[in-house]
Amino acid sequence: MSCPPETAAELTLEGVSWGDGILHPVSLQLGAGRVLGVLGANGAGKSTLLRLIYRFHTPQSGRVLLDGQDIHAMPARRVAQRVAAVLQEQPTDFALTVSEIVALGRAPHRRALSGPSARDAHVVEHALARLSLLDFAQRPFGTLSGGERQRVMVARALAQEPGLIVLDEPTNHLDIRHQLEVLRLVRGLGATVVASLHDLNLVQGFADDLLVLQGGRALAFGPVARVLTPDLIARAFGVRAHPRGPARFDFSLFDEMQQETPA
Numbered sequence: 078m079s080c081p082p083e084t085a086a087e088l089t090l091e092g093v094s095w096g097d098g099i100l101h102p103v104s105l106q107l108g109a110g111r112v113l114g115v116l117g118a119n120g121a122g123k124s125t126l127l128r129l130i131y132r133f134h135t136p137q138s139g140r141v142l143l144d145g146q147d148i149h150a151m152p153a154r155r156v157a158q159r160v161a162a163v164l165q166e167q168p169t170d171f172a173l174t175v176s177e178i179v180a181l182g183r184a185p186h187r188r189a190l191s192g193p194s195a196r197d198a199h200v201v202e203h204a205l206a207r208l209s210l211l212d213f214a215q216r217p218f219g220t221l222s223g224g225e226r227q228r229v230m231v232a233r234a235l236a237q238e239p240g241l242i243v244l245d246e247p248t249n250h251l252d253i254r255h256q257l258e259v260l261r262l263v264r265g266l267g268a269t270v271v272a273s274l275h276d277l278n279l280v281q282g283f284a285d286d287l288l289v290l291q292g293g294r295a296l297a298f299g300p301v302a303r304v305l306t307p308d309l310i311a312r313a314f315g316v317r318a319h320p321r322g323p324a325r326f327d328f329s330l331f332d333e334m335q336q337e338t339p340a
């Protein structure tokens with residue numbers, strides 16, 4: 078049995094804001110299957126925006142629409158079937174096995190009081206395989222390294238079969254090979270993706286579009302090649318960016334400008 082492709086969701090933010098100036102109104106439209114990278118310095122508002130999209134926060138103003146429907150007007154279970162979140166906070170139930178954690182992704186699709194179906198078992202197995210976790214399936218989650226746990230959280234999101242996947246710094250804890258593998262896998266899911274990233278040099282080849290935040294405001298939104306310029310990087314991060322290829326940079330502090338030594 079193979080897993081059918083998901084129906085990617087269209088995401089629209091209509092002047093969505095939160096927390097008395099923590100996030101000023103942001104508007105954008107992301108077509109089904111597009112991959113959006115959210116960039117910004119520490120405290121710029123990336124996680125806050127993501128929390129609004131996966132319905133953890135209620136907007137102070139504006140609306141988050143999934144396929145044209147306000148997520149706050151949708152049943153919570155329906156949102157859970159359509160939106161998966163991979164967060165920096167991880168489950169604290171360390172005694173659960175890797176397989177059991179990934180199986181939690183099936184919960185929104187199960188009927189009340191019914192156990193896992195053959196299809197649920199297949200989807201979990203498939204998710205474990207795609208993240209190279211089959212050998213870890215029976216290991217207690219608490220015994221895994223940070224990077225292995227991060228891959229388990231991506232596998233759980235995969236098992237959820239979402240139309241929209243929201244990831245908060247998904248490459249955190251991952252070595253360079255797993256960073257590239259996870260980003261390629263997420264990009265290849267066919268779902269719409271919103272991911273906050275810190276490494277600007279991982280954006281190229283992963284994201285279609287970028288949203289850059291600064292001080293809770295949207296500085297720029299659009300295709301990667303148009304948005305990711307040295308000028309924008311200087312305004313968003315306060316560093317000098319030295320281009321060394323398409324959307325690739327070396328960085329230095331402005332007070333090192335005289336020496337021109339890339340960091």
Ligand SMILES: Nc1ncnc2c1ncn2[C@@H]1O[C@H](COP(=O)(O)OP(=O)(O)OP(=O)(O)O)[C@@H](O)[C@H]1O
Binds near residue numbers: 119120121122124
């Ligand atoms: N519940 C809250 N109460 C008060 N302030 C908050 C709350 N949540 C976030 N903030 C503040 O809002 C700002 C944006 O936080 P957010 O976590 O969205 O930033 P971020 O861009 O994800 O940062 P980082 O890259 O450091 O993870 C920060 O100054 C943070 O302290």
